[in-house]
Amino acid sequence: MSADPAITPEAIARHGITPGEYSRIREILGRDPNFTELGIFSVMWSEHCSYKNSKPELRKFPTTGPGVLVKAGEENAGVIDIGDGWAVAFKMESHNHPSAVEPFQGAATGVGGIIRDIFTMGARPVFNLNSLRFGPIHGDGASVKNNRRLFAGVVAGIAHYGNCIGIPTIGGEIYFDESYEGNPLVNVFCLGVLRHEQIARGAAEGVGNPVFYVGAETGRDGLAGAAFASRELTEESKEDRPAVQVGDPFKEKLLLEACLELLATDAVAGIQDMGAAGLTCSTCETASRGGTGVEIDLALVPRREQAMTPYETMLSESQERMLIIVKKGREDVVRRIFEKWDLPYAEVGVVKDDGMMRVNDHGVTVAEIPAAKLADDAPIYHREAAPFVPPAPLDPATVAEIDPGVALPALLRHPSLASKNWVYRQYDHMVRLGSVVRPGSDAAVFLVREAGKFLAATSDCNALYCKLDPREGARIAVAEAARNLACSGAEPIAVTDNLNFGNPHKPENFGQLREAVEGLAEACRFFDTPVTGGNVSLYNESPAGAIDPTPTVGMVGIIREESHITTQYFKGAGDAVYLLGDPGSGLDASHYLKALHGRKEGLPPRLDFATEKRLHDTLRGLIRAGLIRSAHDCSEGGLALALAECCISGEAPWGADIDLGNIAGRADDILFNETQSRAVISVAADRAAAVETALTSAGQSFLRMGTTGGSDFRIRLAGRAWTWPLAGLREAWYGAISRLMEETNTQ
């Protein structure tokens, strides 16, 4: 230990530990920590691991319900019942900072981490989603080129990891906005399936049980990554590249198969992945959950680099590793399975009854900390929240009308609204033979064959709304996710969230976090979708400032029968087209205003829960009665964009002749406002009367807008008319991102 640096005030500060926290560490230990212990505290008490700034807010989420088998926060991921003895484990996590510094590996290891969280629960991962945000990618400036580099690298990294391990990436969302310049968001979601009795626990149970290390050897990569994630990004962040891990999806595939094979035996008492804070987090958390202690010897840990210090070994975030507590006497089962899969494994320690996390190196104790205090007694901060100040409503007189004939193709070309095929074609989205609705509809639908269930999944967040009104924006994020599921024929069951915000020490940022959390919580209560867990990513700031608050929602639902699976695109000619909901008005916070006028202003649309819920119930009712052929929610870009997508997003495009009659107001307002609680449906002509009767009796407002067919998309409104040939519209939308990425310099 003599070679360790001294514990000076500077060393303490460099570890991100405040003087107050240091006193607390001294109190817990009854002495000064040594250097290794200081490092251990710094990562465990980082925001990423301890949620010390966000915990009081997170307690506001609803986390219980009849279907909740494992609650948020109890384990690596929540577990939700899906019926017939089957359950799903799902969760979303961010890898924002690593991806900003090293996009390919940052994104790849994000995928690896979330997959481990899921199979640690005993679940077989069956599909992934992701939610991405980047700075603008159109134009020629240096920052734009860098945004394209980050975007291309992140997508390639996600593809690399997911494709190799053989888990389909079936959906997600991507937006481009100035606020993410230099600080992209990479939120990745994984869902796994398991039998109720297969739920695995991350607790070090059974004093005397051996502790096994399995998986990849430990190296110096990702040193203190959790602490890195809990700082603002600066010009010097590039020097933190050693804090970014390197992923090996092939090794993770081996680890996944070996762990599931092992969990199918009864040899395992507890299992925990080594993600953030690696060996440190997995040992103290398993001990804390088990109410036990864990003693390990670092000399036994498989390593790929020479002369690693205890500090480095404990803080490494090398990927594809797990800690497994094995029932004494069953060690041979572990050996047999890990030898079959040619994976390193080692018995590195034992479960003790003294509540201590004791780390030895060749028998010499190098760290000794009460495990529960380290894992669970991080300080909790009640940060100052600036009160919400409602933005001024938009004065429409200041917005010059852009002719819709020009505005619609321009919106369809905008990368936030354009087809994302350039992205999802890089992901293997069909492996595992379950992708019933592929990427590009309101929600992805996946057949989980093991369970014989159709699951629908979506991720949503309109960060522009959240910037202008975090509470309403968060409520709408949940509502939109539920609306996407309803359009697909699904009933929502639960939510995972990823809270991406700026530095919580700034009252404005913390105020946004609080408002958004309360908005999410209200909406999750209303839609009866408990939060199964998620991730908090604060300090999303670059030198230019904080990102727009982005509380991403991942929502999963169940579709009762195959015949209920519904997609967004028109299915043929001669079908009646309806708007469910009201034409509405107000261009505040719209993408029309943002993308075409460059203004992020106004008061976002208001959400009325009862109106929203009626729409969802009505949609599911129509779908279950077999009355409709397509359903698509209206969101960014408003009614005109939703209609255009209905025409061009299917395999075969279908035209439509839409007549909106004599609605009073400006054409751009009527066509592009983002009034909530709306959907576009198409109905076979002979079902139109039945649909109208059902809508009337449900009290659902609606408007018959026209008929599908022809090779044009046409809108008539108050004596004006616009006609867009389908081929041109589709090309504008389908090829937009590819043109920006392939025909412009990304270097």
Next chain:
Amino acid sequence: MRAAVLRFPGSNCDQDCHLALDFLGADVHYVWHKEESLDGFDLIVVPGGFSYGDYLRCGAIARFSPVMRAVVRAANEGRLVLGICNGFQILCEARLLPGALVRNRSLHFLCQDVHLRVETAATPFTRACTPGQVLKIPIAHGEGCYFADDATLDEIEANDQVLVRYCAPDGSLTDGANPNGSRRSIAGVCNRERNVFGLMPHPERACEPVLGGTDGRFLLRSLLESLPNPGIHAA
């Protein structure tokens, strides 16, 4: 009739192949890459995935695995061998098939439906098809650009070894319909003896209406009809 689906540690389409063959009525078994014998199997499927991680070159390490020695023996004995995607790459690396698969010309991994024109029905792998028939089947690969020198290409064409080519929905061979830049739009080839076939597209992903298509069945059913005691559902 018994079919083997090989399992390399990084195979990830093994379960999909098993499912599709089982669905069509075959007696399917997994065979681990460390096995040295394939005795008793009439059909050997080398499935897609990343065999041993494929960080070096797709299939470059897999060809040295114990089970591949058994595959070469089985092929030489005239038993049927089908390689899909990574399986095609492995069979080329093992010199059971001519040519090689290189990086897609876009340099991106590509997952999408493609159209394939069946060039000949005179093989055990395509006998349920008609020449010129167009099949819609997905691809999912980063290194699927088929490459061979002109002499080799002339030779395999002369021997009628090209079984499927990428085409437009109407069957025409256009550059736009060639997703990865494969020479002469080649999507799959067989050996001179016509008992080993490799292709980049995934027929096992197109065997059920719920997944959006059933054209893959034409290829898999051809195989099963070619084997002794077919006992196949007319699915």
